[in-house]
Amino acid sequence: MKKRGLADRVVKVITWGCASCSLLGLGLITLFLFREAVPLFSRVSFGGFLFGAVWRPTSDPPSFGILPMVAGSALVTFGALLVAVPFGIGVALFIGEVLPQGFRDLLKLSVEILAGIPSVVYGFFGLVVVGPWLQGVLGLPTGQTALLAALLLGVMALPTVASVAEDAVAAVPDSLREASLALGATPWQTMWRVVLPAAKSGAFAGVLLGMGRAIGETMTVLMVSGNSPVWPPSFLSPVRTMTATVALEMAEAPVGGLHYRALFAVGGVLFLFVLLLNLVGELVAHRVRRGA
Amino acid sequence: MVTKTRPVEVNQRIEAEAPAFRVRNLSFFYGREKVLKGITMDIPRHRVTAIMGPSGCGKSTFLRVLNRLYERIPGAKATGEVWLDGENILDPRLDVVALRRKVGMVFQKPNPFPKSIFDNVAYGPRIHGVRGRRKLSFIVERALRQAALWDEVKDKLKRSAFDLSGGQQQRLCIARALAVEPQVLLMDEPTSALDPAATAKIEELVRTLSQGFTVVIVTHNLQQAARVSHHTAFLLSGELVEYAPTEELFTRPKDPRTEDYLTGRFS
Numbered sequence: 036m037k038k039r040g041l042a043d044r045v046v047k048v049i050t051w052g053c054a055s056c057s058l059l060g061l062g063l064i065t066l067f068l069f070r071e072a073v074p075l076f077s078r079v080s081f082g083g084f085l086f087g088a089v090w091r092p093t094s095d096p097p098s099f100g101i102l103p104m105v106a107g108s109a110l111v112t113f114g115a116l117l118v119a120v121p122f123g124i125g126v127a128l129f130i131g132e133v134l135p136q137g138f139r140d141l142l143k144l145s146v147e148i149l150a151g152i153p154s155v156v157y158g159f160f161g162l163v164v165v166g167p168w169l170q171g172v173l174g175l176p177t178g179q180t181a182l183l184a185a186l187l188l189g190v191m192a193l194p195t196v197a198s199v200a201e202d203a204v205a206a207v208p209d210s211l212r213e214a215s216l217a218l219g220a221t222p223w224q225t226m227w228r229v230v231l232p233a234a235k236s237g238a239f240a241g242v243l244l245g246m247g248r249a250i251g252e253t254m255t256v257l258m259v260s261g262n263s264p265v266w267p268p269s270f271l272s273p274v275r276t277m278t279a280t281v282a283l284e285m286a287e288a289p290v291g292g293l294h295y296r297a298l299f300a301v302g303g304v305l306f307l308f309v310l311l312l313n314l315v316g317e318l319v320a321h322r323v324r325r326g327a
Numbered sequence: 328m329v330t331k332t333r334p335v336e337v338n339q340r341i342e343a344e345a346p347a348f349r350v351r352n353l354s355f356f357y358g359r360e361k362v363l364k365g366i367t368m369d370i371p372r373h374r375v376t377a378i379m380g381p382s383g384c385g386k387s388t389f390l391r392v393l394n395r396l397y398e399r400i401p402g403a404k405a406t407g408e409v410w411l412d413g414e415n416i417l418d419p420r421l422d423v424v425a426l427r428r429k430v431g432m433v434f435q436k437p438n439p440f441p442k443s444i445f446d447n448v449a450y451g452p453r454i455h456g457v458r459g460r461r462k463l464s465f466i467v468e469r470a471l472r473q474a475a476l477w478d479e480v481k482d483k484l485k486r487s488a489f490d491l492s493g494g495q496q497q498r499l500c501i502a503r504a505l506a507v508e509p510q511v512l513l514m515d516e517p518t519s520a521l522d523p524a525a526t527a528k529i530e531e532l533v534r535t536l537s538q539g540f541t542v543v544i545v546t547h548n549l550q551q552a553a554r555v556s557h558h559t560a561f562l563l564s565g566e567l568v569e570y571a572p573t574e575e576l577f578t579r580p581k582d583p584r585t586e587d588y589l590t591g592r593f594s
Binding site: 135136208210211212213214215216217218219220221224228229232233 | 394396399401423424425426427428431432434436438439440441442450451454455500503504507
């Protein structure tokens with residue numbers, strides 16, 4: 036009895052320790068990120084940084100406008116959502132409403148595998164297969180465009196959207212489906228007019244989380260988006276995202292220099308974006324799970 | 328003349344006016360388990376027929392055969408015949424959408440859609456192709472009046488159905504079923520989740536509804552069966568033990584098992 040009490044206490048201390056470590060880690064990363072970034076703004080105005088249209092960190096004088104990269108990230112992310120949202124929600128409805136029980140787990144598993152593919156594999160696939168194909172079909176000077184990045188990111192964000200939306204679909208009480216069917220609605224009408232509206236806030240959470248996934252993705256966009264740090268004239272031109280900028284330039288920026296600090300500031304902007312998306316997304320998803 | 332099975336003999340005491348449903352030798356299976364055992368009965372038109380029996384006797388299953396809602400359950404199978412308007416509704420070629428327009432259903436727990444009061448009632452007409460605000464408004468008002476809910480909600484049709492009390496929600500579900508103008512209303516223990524006052528309102532409504540609709544109500548509440556129905560069927564372990572005019576069944580049960588049930592010897 037006494038021994039058991041001791042073991043309980045030890046386990047409690049260990050789990051508390053682990054939990055505090057992850058919190059501490061998060062806190063330290065945040066602190067470090069902003070500590071490295073903030074001195075930039077003694078030399079560069081905040082507005083000029085966020086809304087400046089020219090990114091020439093190594094010129095003399097240097098210019099640190101991240102707007103082209105914000106635009107690149109936005110373009111690629113929204114493009115990804117155009118792929119991930121309809122397909123993700125479609126997959127969720129298909130799993131929850133159409134497939135017979137036995138096949139559900141199979142499809143769920145394959146969606147999860149999709150989430151487990153390393154991003155460099157997506158990037159490689161985009162680079163050697165999808166990119167050249169797009170280039171040929173659309174007659175572009177290069178296949179490495181916002182469109183290509185958006186397509187791949189869309190597929191990568193799809194599992195996030197699908198699995199959260201699928202939870203929401205599963206949380207719709209069966210009594211609503213019965214009510215609809217008993218009124219003479221077809222399963223199709225029931226799905227569109229009852230299940231989907233009832234699951235919409237959960238599906239929305241999935242969209243936000245998928246967006247967070249897409250905006251933070253680095254390796255794939257680095258490989259396939261063309262990385263040109265200028266204002267993107269169209270969806271069919273090369274772009275550079277915020278993530279790719281940090282990844283590309285960090286190695287060549289002297290530690291403690293302005294360029295170095297500017298890259299940390301880009302990281303800070305990304306961090307705040309993704310934090311906000313995940314916070315709102317988790318909040319909505321949590322409410323859905325509790326059946327609110 | 329000697330009749331072999333009791334149900335047919337019993338049925339002869341149910342009035343001869345063309346019945347809504349003719350159930351013939353209906354058996355029902357969940358996988359290998361036989362839940363209904365060769366039920367034969369006529370359900371009269373424009374009357375309230377109560378199906379009573381202890382939990383697990385198959386009464387809810389019986390109801391779900393009448394609108395083929397049982398089909399959602401994998402491994403469920405019905406044999407025999409159930410005739411409605413000259414069609415055997417167990418025929419696999421039957422149009423279930425058309426059947427369910429004719430045979431509406433109200434469930435144990437109120438299950439309004441997470442939509443406005445108006446949109447709940449208008450749901451059925453809309454899926455069946457009724458368009459136009461005025462036409463829908465007319466149907467919604469009529470259905471809510473039939474369900475004795477109109478006066479309570481007429482000023483807040485745009486409010487969420489979840490703002491209503493449990494009893495009001497159940498009457499909303501009745502209005503929703505009536506809005507598609509069914510001939511038959513199936514009610515699966517419609518008051519089991521309600522308080523006595525709300526229950527009394529629903530029971531009163533059920534009695535009124537039988538003027539225009541055929542009502543089949545499942546209940547495990549004896550008093551309720553006695554209060555609302557014209558005819559009562561007693562099911563036990565999937566078997567139709569006795570089926571007679573309600574007063575007769577309650578005062579002069581023919582079968583000793585019915586008597587045992589009525590006197591509370593098993594529940």
